[in-house]
Structure formats: structure tokens, C-alpha cells
């Protein structure tokens with residue numbers, strides 16, 4: 001019973017419920033749903049895998065995963081980005097086991113076959129002695145990842161050769177990426193290496209939380225209020241706009257209550273302000289000027305947060321940072337987080353260091369806010385495995401509440417950016433759109 005399969009009719013009912021602001025709780029823990037997600041969402045869409053600064057030089061490589069597909073991403077000697085399945089064409093051994101490095105060739109640890117940066121098989125141990133006509137080396141190169149594209153230095157891959165272009169997939173999110181990632185002339189760079197850790201939760205909970213849930217901030221992150229970093233006002237994370245974008249993407253642009261700020265441009269160094277004028281439109285600059293926190297998600301599992309945080313107590317100045325992270329599904333109740341800290345290349349070193357510290361103290365693996373979230377997400381999944389939740393016939397209507405702002409909040413037509421923008425961040429509009437995209441993709445598989 002517990003993990004019984006879902007059929008088309010059930011998915012259609014789920015869709016209707018989502019449109020009314022309800023999500024069946026078993027969607028977080030049902031194994032059949034999970035298997036469908038891997039095939040019909042993750043294998044179909046674009047997945048963020050790295051930032052270009054991680055493979056800045058010829059020969060640089062990183063190893064990543066799209067769920068269970070191992071990816072070897074490198075920059076070849078001609079400066080081109082290449083992505084291969086990180087699995088040897090001989091017997092399937094994981095070809096490269098390091099997280100990152102610089103190499104001109106890759107030799108498999110099993111039988112020693114060697115591949116070049118173009119994925120070609122160029123060396124076989126004892127090849128002349130053990131293989132004759134049966135071996136055509138050109139047939140046994142590394143398998144290419146079907147699609148690889150980048151936007152503002154963010155590299156995405158897709159296992160689907162027919163996927164729409166990355167730019168079409170991102171849609172209106174590009175306008176907001178430009179503000180965070182394209183505001184300075186030389187773009188962003190990754191500071192340190194991405195951190196990775198495991199959380200016992202479902203990937204949708206974390207995507208949904210970053211994408212559409214500023215409402216949790218005052219309670220879950222209560223400690224920041226007690227430390228004097230966040231205001232006492234329980235509505236403090238509601239001020240600003242929640243913007244619903246196409247394809248299940250969404251972003252919250254949180255401001256202060258009156259839209260003023262004692263940290264223009266998120267406290268970014270004055271040296272960079274001139275560059276904002278060169279690289280952003282006046283509308284984008286105005287948004288950057290007053291936004292205190294950018295937080296959102298790109299469907300399915302790329303999220304970002306760019307807040308201001310302090311490490312020195314209530315009287316110390318706050319420093320902003322840009323954090324991108326992926327939620328890699330490992331099981332219905334387990335994800336691997338991969339988390340990147342990005343800084344403007346043109347920023348002074350002292351700011352880069354302060355920004356990194358600000359990230360580590362808040363959303364790094366042991367950061368206060370990160371720990372708050374992980375605990376909550378784990379407990380949601382723990383509470384979603386039982387008989388009553390799973391048994392659709394006992395109590396099929398065991399739905400969760402996503403009705404905030406459903407009939408009440410009208411879009412703000414004066415918002416200068418793309419998407420449907422609502423004049424508050426305490427709203428479930430992004431979450432509803434996220435789950436609608438999710439169920440639509442599962443339903444497409446049923447066609």
C-alpha cells in the first residue's frame with residue numbers, strides 16, 4: 001500500500017488541487033512520483049552544473065552530477081567547454097574521481113584507457129597486442145552530454161537533445177540574473193570551491209522554500225531577530241515583490257517597509273557603482289538599489305539567495321553575498337546540496353573576503369540560517385512518510401496549504417521587470433506555479 005503508484009487520473013486531480021492552492025502531502029515521499037521526476041523532469045530539462053570561473057583555463061575540469069548521471073565538465077585547449085559522461089566507455093568505471101583539477105588527458109583507473117579533451121580514446125594499454133580488427137578506437141570515445149549552454153557564466157547541461165534553448169528556458173529570469181550576475185563588467189567568480197552536504201529531505205521542499213517562502217523567515221530564522229540582525233516586525237520579510245516567471249521559476253525581491261535602505265546597492269563597494277550604470281538598465285539599477293534580499297528558484301532544483309548578513313553583532317555593518325545552490329535528489333527523502341559563493345570579479349579583495357565570511361556564517365554548511373532550514377525540511381519529510389499520509393484512500397484530501405494570496409492579491413502592473421509581480425512576498429504564488437510546472441511535466445509523460 002504505502003508507496004502505491006499514481007496514475008494519470010490521480011495526477012490530474014493533483015493538478016486541480018494545486019490550482020486551488022493545495023498539494024497532497026505524499027508528493028514529498030511517494031516513490032513512484034520520485035522515479036517519474038527523475039525521468040520526466042530531470043532528464044528532460046536544464047540542470048545547473050557549474051560556473052565558468054571554475055573552469056577558467058584550458059585543461060581545467062570539474063566533476064558534477066545530474067541526479068545519477070556523472071558529468072565531467074572541462075575547458076579544452078581551444079577554450080571550448082565540453083561535457084561528457086564521467087564513465088569509461090570500456091567497462092563503465094567512473095573515469096575521473098577528483099572534484100576538480102587541470103589535465104590534458106584522462107586515464108581510467110580500471111584498465112588504463114586514456115581519453116583526450118575531445119573525448120577521443122587515444123591510448124589503450126597493450127592495445128596493439130590484445131586488440132586487432134575488432135577495435136575501432138573512434139567508436140569508443142567518451143559519451144557527450146547532449147546539451148551544454150551558459151548564461152552570465154552559469155553553465156547548464158541537459159540530457160535531452162531536444163530541450164529548448166537555455167535562454168528560452170530561463171525566460172524572464174535572465175533579467176534578474178543580469179542584476180545579480182551581470183552588473184559588473186567582468187562578471188562573477190566562484191570563491192573557494194562549492195560546498196556539498198546531505199539533508200534528509202525532498203528536493204521540492206528546498207526548491208519551494210527558496211523559491212516562494214519568505215513567510216518562514218520570521219519564525220524559522222528567529223535567532224537572527226534575537227541577534228538584532230533582522231527586524232522584530234513579523235511582516236519584515238513580506239515587503240517587496242514576489243515575481244512569478246515562466247517554466248516554474250520565481251524570485252522574491254525583498255525591501256524594507258518603506259523601500260528605503262541604509263545599504264544602497266546591497267552595500268556593494270562604491271568602486272563598482274559606475275559599472276552598474278554601464279551594465280544595467282535604469283530599471284534594473286533601481287531594483288538593485290533598494291532590494292535587501294534576492295531569493296528564488298529556477299525550476300527544478302537551482303536556488304539562490306543574495307541577502308546581507310553580519311558576523312560581528314548588531315552594531316557591525318552587514319555584507320551582501322550571492323549564493324547559488326542545487327538540490328540534487330538522492331532519494332525521495334534525501335538530497336545533496338551543492339553551494340557556490342559568487343563575487344563580482346571587479347570587487348576589492350577586502351569585500352570578497354567579507355562577503356565570503358558573511359556567506360559562511362549564514363548559508364554556508366554550518367551557517368545559522370542554513371541549519372535552521374535543514375532542520376525544518378528534514379522534519380517535514382519525517383512527518384510525510386506515515387500511513388495516513390501515504391494512503392490515498394483513507395484520507396485522499398490530506399493536502400497541504402498553499403492558498404496564501406490565491407484570490408486576494410493583484411499583480412502590480414507598474415513593476416518594471418518581466419514576470420507577474422505581486423506587491424508582497426508573503427504569497428504562495430510562486431509555489432503554486434512551481435508545483436503546476438512539476439505536475440504538468442509528470443502529466444506530459446502520461447500523454
Ligand code: FES
Nearest residue numbers: 088090091108111
Ligand atoms: S573500465 Fe576504463 S579502462 Fe576498463
Ligand SMILES: [Fe+2]
Nearest residue numbers: 217220369373
Ligand atoms: Fe530559510
